[in-house]
Amino acid sequence: MSSPFTTIKAFADRLESQPVDSAEARMAAAERNGLLTKPPGSLGRLEDLAIWYAGWRDDPRPSLERIQICVFAGNHGIAARGVSAFPPEVTVQMVANFEAGGAAINQLARTFGAEMSVVPLSLDTPTRDFTQDAAMTEEELVEALSAGWSAVDPEADLFVAGEMGIANTTAAAAIAAALFGGAAREWVGRGTGVDETGLALKAAVIEEALALHNAARGNPLEVLRCVGGREIAAMTGAMAAAREHRVPVILDGFIASSAAAVLHCIRPTTLDHVVAGHQSGEAAHGKLLGMIEKSALLHLGLRLGEGSGAAVAIGVLKAAIACHSGMATFAEAGVSDA
């Protein structure tokens, strides 16, 4: 499927009129939840998850059959500043690993019954070093948003966006700092494992970028263009497309959350179809989730990306839906109600 926009403005306009969930299905699911053979509220967040999912699928007794994980890959000019513990050629090497089935996300996709695809985005042309120039031109941003948009299967019943891009925790932290303010130091983390000097370098690089791109602040898509990356923009486009098709999304870690934050800052309701799968070990992820008003399902200390934390959370959503749609009601089971 191709994307329905060819300009940044047309993408932004598209966000103005996106569908909402089915209140009828959501309310019917809440009613069903109250009839199931368990003390009220005893399945905790699983109950909320099933009801949320039912609303987006327009089905009070939904199932989860067609799960899509899409891993977007991009290269970053900022990698040349030494902000990652790994060299930039790892991005393309990991793409080959995804294609061969050898990465963590391959195993998780198989474990949770998801279809996984990889979308490399102009890997031979890294974004520009955003301390010197905007990371992307307008055309490049539109191309990346479109690639993400087009990657979403409208027939999927759940979508996860993952990413691979050496140095992208620096881009994600720059986006977060530009959108939400605060010192760069508060938004940086160790990514692939940089030391204290590396952390200080990341913060310094981001401060330089914020000074250069100060005019972009207040315009979330311009922030994405100036300090983001192709795979991050693709995740933004994909999450918006999922909303267009009423496909619920499980959000991955810090980098995916920076892509989601762009949508949140355009309008917070653009993330109503999104649930946070996990809180990653990247230092500022908890703070970023707070900014986008999401509370993570899992806290496992993962700090990988690739969609891995979201993939593990698919298991939680499956558990929620299995209970909600499969359990007997008090009347059906002949169990005495309170």
Ligand SMILES: Cc1cc2ncn([C@H]3O[C@H](COP(=O)(O)O)[C@@H](O)[C@H]3O)c2cc1C
């Ligand atoms: C082998 C390998 C596999 C990965 N899979 C995801 N990432 C993760 O690490 C990168 C972000 O960290 P930084 O900003 O420090 O470069 C991203 O590619 C992210 O997806 C990986 C990193 C490596 C080295």
Ligand SMILES: O=C(O)c1cccnc1
């Ligand atoms: O939270 C993430 O997305 C993350 C953290 C560290 C490295 N790569 C990704």
